[in-house]
Amino acid sequence: MRKELSVFSFKDLLELYPYRHIDKTKVDKIGRLSNDLEYTQVAGKLTDMEVIGQKAGRRLVAHLKDDTGTIELVWFQGISWVQKILQPGHEYLVFGKLGFFMGKPQIAHPELENYSPKNADGKEHLEPIYPSTEKLKSKGITGRMIGKFTGELIKKLSSKDLPENLPESITQQYKLINRFDAFKHIHFPSSELHYQHALRRLKFEEFFFAQLTIQLVKIDRQRFSKGLIFKKVGELFNDFYEHQLPFPLTGAQKKVLKEIRRDTGSGHQMNRLLQGDVGSGKTIIALLSMLIAADNDFQSVLMAPTEVLAQQHFNNIKELVKELPVTVDLLTGSTSAKKRKQVLKNCEDGSLHILIGTHAVIEDKVIFKNLGFAVVDEQHKFGVAQRSRLWKKNTTPPHVLVMTATPIPRTLALTAYGDLDYSVIDELPPGRQPITTVHRNETARPQVMDFIREQLVLGRQAYVIYPLIEESSKVDYENLMKGFEEVKSFFPEPKYWISMVHGKQTAEVKETNMQRFVSGDTQIMVGTTVIEVGVNVPNASVMLIESAEKFGLSQLHQLRGRVGRGTDKSFCILLTGQKLSRDARERLKIMINTNDGFKIAEKDLEIRGPGEIEGTKQSGALNFKLASIIHDRTMLEAARAAVEKIITEDPDLAMAENGPIKSYLQQQKGKTVWSKIA
Ligand code: ADP
Numbered sequence: 003m004r005k006e007l008s009v010f011s012f013k014d015l016l017e018l019y020p021y022r023h024i025d026k027t028k029v030d031k032i033g034r035l036s037n038d039l040e041y042t043q044v045a046g047k048l049t050d051m052e053v054i055g056q057k058a059g060r061r062l063v064a065h066l067k068d069d070t071g072t073i074e075l076v077w078f079q080g081i082s083w084v085q086k087i088l089q090p091g092h093e094y095l096v097f098g099k100l101g102f103f104m105g106k107p108q109i110a111h112p113e114l115e116n117y118s119p120k121n122a123d124g125k126e127h128l129e130p131i132y133p134s135t136e137k138l139k140s141k142g143i144t145g146r147m148i149g150k151f152t153g154e155l156i157k158k159l160s161s162k163d164l165p166e167n168l169p170e171s172i173t174q175q176y177k178l179i180n181r182f183d184a185f186k187h188i189h190f191p192s193s194e195l196h197y198q199h200a201l202r203r204l205k206f207e208e209f210f211f212a213q214l215t216i217q218l219v220k221i222d223r224q225r226f227s228k229g230l231i232f233k234k235v236g237e238l239f240n241d242f243y244e245h246q247l248p249f250p251l252t253g254a255q256k257k258v259l260k261e262i263r264r265d266t267g268s269g270h271q272m273n274r275l276l277q278g279d280v281g282s283g284k285t286i287i288a289l290l291s292m293l294i295a296a297d298n299d300f301q302s303v304l305m306a307p308t309e310v311l312a313q314q315h316f317n318n319i320k321e322l323v324k325e326l327p328v329t330v331d332l333l334t335g336s337t338s339a340k341k342r343k344q345v346l347k348n349c350e351d352g353s354l355h356i357l358i359g360t361h362a363v364i365e366d367k368v369i370f371k372n373l374g375f376a377v378v379d380e381q382h383k384f385g386v387a388q389r390s391r392l393w394k395k396n397t398t399p400p401h402v403l404v405m406t407a408t409p410i411p412r413t414l415a416l417t418a419y420g421d422l423d424y425s426v427i428d429e430l431p432p433g434r435q436p437i438t439t440v441h442r443n444e445t446a447r448p449q450v451m452d453f454i455r456e457q458l459v460l461g462r463q464a465y466v467i468y469p470l471i472e473e474s475s476k477v478d479y480e481n482l483m484k485g486f487e488e489v490k491s492f493f494p495e496p497k498y499w500i501s502m503v504h505g506k507q508t509a510e511v512k513e514t515n516m517q518r519f520v521s522g523d524t525q526i527m528v529g530t531t532v533i534e535v536g537v538n539v540p541n542a543s544v545m546l547i548e549s550a551e552k553f554g555l556s557q558l559h560q561l562r563g564r565v566g567r568g569t570d571k572s573f574c575i576l577l578t579g580q581k582l583s584r585d586a587r588e589r590l591k592i593m594i595n596t597n598d599g600f601k602i603a604e605k606d607l608e609i610r611g612p613g614e615i616e617g618t619k620q621s622g623a624l625n626f627k628l629a630s631i632i633h634d635r636t637m638l639e640a641a642r643a644a645v646e647k648i649i650t651e652d653p654d655l656a657m658a659e660n661g662p663i664k665s666y667l668q669q670q671k672g673k674t675v676w677s678k679i680a
């Protein structure tokens with residue numbers, strides 16, 4: 003029982019919640035069972051019981067009869083145990099998943115208990131049904147037995163054992179029943195309404211304490227972790243801002259820059275999550291922040307998820323700062339040994355101001371003289387463990403800015419990454435035209451290619467992307483190569499030139515191909531999702547995605563974000579086969595209907611559920627027993643508001659009214675995972 007259901011204590015048992023309740027007085031008539039019932043509860047006499055079959059087919063078959071018909075009960079496991087406890091001739095109440103075999107009703111591995119018409123009456127409560135596993139069932143621990151243990155336990159407990167942990171102001175404001183009653187009624191409600199009240203109360207509690215704990219950790223860190231102080235905004239920043247900045251910042255960019263400036267001057271270490279839709283202009287924020295660091299004699303590092311992107315940032319930033327006395331260099335997995343040695347030396351002696359690279363930059367061998375600012379680009383899935391590797395790169399930890407690859411809804415971001423401060427760029431640079439997205443069938447390929455040709459004639463460039471499900475998949479590469487040849491047949495050299503980038507190329511080949519596309523030497527970029535994030539070629543105006551049904555929503559949105567980065571009208575064409583699943587259709591529809599990354603993230607969440615949202619798995623902050631961040635969003639917001647109010651008014655939880663929270667947290671101490679994650 004311990005391992006199977008992770009029940010190790012009374013508290014765990016109490017928190018092993020029933021997944022449904024049944025009304026014992028409601029018994030189905032066997033003769034009237036129909037296909038559309040998923041579960042059934044029947045009562046009757048066990049007429050016979052017999053082991054039949056051999057080896058894997060060996061099973062125990064019994065029959066239960068009421069005044070309307072007979073149902074077959076069958077066990078494949080735990081046979082000897084069932085044989086021991088069941089007695090033909092006795093009456094049983096049977097519950098389980100209803101199936102039909104050759105038109106006859108059947109329940110495999112049913113739950114049973116002794117039945118006498120008497121015990122059907124007089125019961126006040128609905129009976130809870132608990133999760134059990136086949137293994138437990140075979141040992142005789144059925145869902146119903148768990149109910150018995152829990153029932154015994156609750157009888158012994160009083161409200162002193164489960165004291166209120168929320169202040170009265172909150173329980174009143176949100177009309178929550180008290181904690182003890184909630185536990186009682188979630189297991190043994192006397193009516194559906196009681197159950198709903200209990201559920202509401204406990205869900206709120208889950209949301210409330212998850213967010214409170216993470217907020218307290220944050221407060222603690224802000225109070226006790228010393229941060230490097232960037233005293234001034236100096237010449238480098240000012241010179242760049244006034245003379246080199248290629249465009250005026252948007253209001254949203256300025257706002258974020260101010261937030262970063264405030265943090266870095268405050269004496270606290272900054273850990274900030276910067277959310278912004280694709281193309282909203284996050285990179286320049288990173289660069290401006292790094293210049294402030296350099297103004298204060300600190301080094302900076304910028305880490306990107308792919309080599310292609312790291313290389314692009316390097317080229318880009320080097321070009322942007324070429325008039326400034328700032329040194330920039332690149333370190334990735336494919337940097338030559340000689341070059342690496344030199345980069346490491348420059349990091350260590352402090353002569354390098356800005357290091358750009360892939361994960362290679364957080365390796366232990368990379369030692370900085372005085373690292374002050376670290377940017378993690380396009381990757382909110384960068385967990386606390388990795389962040390702490392960056393922290394350790396200086397005796398006082400550097401400020402950390404994490405820039406997201408895909409935006410997620412605000413409440414979710416605040417829950418999943420609540421230990422980070424939060425900034426958002428909610429405005430695109432001026433002059434952007436919305437990207438037009440269409441869905442076309444493969445049979446329309448010639449017309450699609452004609453359309454691309456028209457764009458190329460206008461001087462624009464195009465991407466053609468093929469799915470790469472697995473980095474090692476041979477089939478995917480064959481498709482890519484076939485696709486490349488096909489594109490070539492539509493766009494023959496020397497009239498057109500095509501670049502190709504994929505994961506199996508060396509960094510050097512990738513870079514050459516990328517550069518030819520960036521400089522306009524090639525008009526078409528054929529590739530896999532290696533160019534998914536970050537790549538910035540403003541002159542590209544068409545994104546053609548082959549087998550678009552194979553991509554997830556956030557990937558499609560990221561890919562689409564490669565176009566529409568300049569002022570030209572851009573297009574995204576989703577090419578698919580004839581046969582599409584319902585989910586795939588839904589995804590395509592969403593892509594066609596909106597360009598807004600935050601809205602797409604919402605939809606993605608609805609379709610796939612929170613577990614699939616990148617990065618939230620590691621965060622663990624979204625694993626609730628009862629509450630659901632999708633279906634209980636309003637409550638999540640409410641709990642969040644309540645937490646915020648308390649934290650602002652009483653960060654130490656010193657006020658008498660917050661006493662219940664404080665004692666609960668103390669009692670929980672050591673049991674929570676948050677203390678470890680922080
Ligand atoms: P992302 O947020 O996706 O990382 P980038 O930082 O790559 O976006 O910026 C996208 C494009 O927009 C780049 O070409 C960049 O130069 C341009 N850009 C960024 N900020 C502005 C601005 N304020 N005005 C005009 N163009 C901008």
Ligand code: MG
Nearest residue numbers: 284285380536
């Ligand atoms: Mg970017």
